[in-house]
Amino acid sequence: MRKVPLEIFPAIDILDSKAVRLSKGEKSSAKIYGEPLEFAKFFKDCNANWVHIVDLDAAFSGTVTNLETIKSIVKETGLKVQVGGGIRDEDAIKRYIDIGVSRVILGSVALKDPSFAKKMAENYPVAIGIDAKDGKVATHGWVETSTTTALDFARSFKDSKVSAIICTDVSKDGLLSGVNIDYTKAIASNSGIFTIASGGFKDVSDIDKLALCEDIGGVIIGRAFYEGNIDLRSIKFR
Template identity: 55%
Template sequence: MTLYPAIDLKDGKAVRLTKGIMDSAKIYSDEPWSLVKKFEEMGAEWVHLVDLNGAFAGEPKNLEQIIKIRQNCNVKLELGGGIRDEETIQKMLEIGIDRIILGSIAVKNPQFVRDMAAKYPIAVGIDAIDGFVAVEGWGEVSSMKATDLAKEFANAGVEAIICTDVGKDGTLSGVNVEFTLDIARASGISTIASGGVKDASDIEALIATKEVDGVIIGKAYYEGTLDLPKMFKLLD
């Protein structure tokens, strides 16, 4: 089980949202790179970055901070939010991002994702509201079921699927294990759970499935309901 501490970037700051609502942003740091450094010192192998402004704008908007994080930290970085063409993928990889997360574009143009996964390290972000895929920074809900989208990427060369239950995201109400399992089984791809993680029991529940490979930790760390350094030691 790989733990992915998460940093959401909004207006150059590290924030967390509740249920994806931009107005709910709570600022946790004016220096996101220092948080990533802290995660690195705890033992993180990966850090999960989301450019929130970029997700809504359709193009990266927190580049200055992303570059600063890369220059100051040695962990592997995965980045999502507004990455919707090959030129942007190449630019982010040149900056030093280790894996690109494609979200909204995966719904609109799955063939593009398959083409990119053949060339670059790609993860697909599947975000769902009541089981249906949410796009455009979760501002719109499509008519596609999350599990149907997951099936699109079986045997497509995608490194991982990151599945988020938007209704739980940032709520500390517990991870949606069943939803995560549904995505893992539909895709057959390494699956990372996201949304609602509260404490060690959530991580234990995911480990017990033996079918989920990772979990994204956000508000549980920032609000102190999960002892992240202890968790890293336990899983080491």
């Protein structure tokens, strides 16, 4: 069994109550895989510690949508859960924390109001999602692109209470083309915060490459699992 020095975050993206994967964040590309809870239970059986969940309905609408599904995952698996997608105010954060979510991910709202994100990080376990298209921060389910560079955005959270940064190269997401390691390392070095690589994970070779990068603490595995490129049962989770 391969021992992994990184924290592995198996992913579940929820759309219309189903586990799906998108390519490059495009809603029309959604491929349905099955029931979110069943996948979470499988991850638990593989001895995962965390599950990374994105409420895609909420990401596109800005309204918490799949709360009951996520609550059932927390309750029935005991996994630590980090959730992102459409979390844009303190009320939404509280709703997730109240059902036992271990960490919430702020994306669009953190770009719009960094001071709010930093304040929330002082009171709740908060990660910042930095999703980039051509080096610029993408927001609102990746349908909009700002003028702010991802590196400047990461740098703005240096010395804050933010517990993690999740960085995604949108151009690679869901394509099984390999993680953008240089981009992830740059985000980590500019922020000084525990950084999780996301987008494009291909197979165990990505784990081996990421494990050589001291700045990178974790990786999110999505389509590579669902398409059979990696067997999570063969990994000894940290």
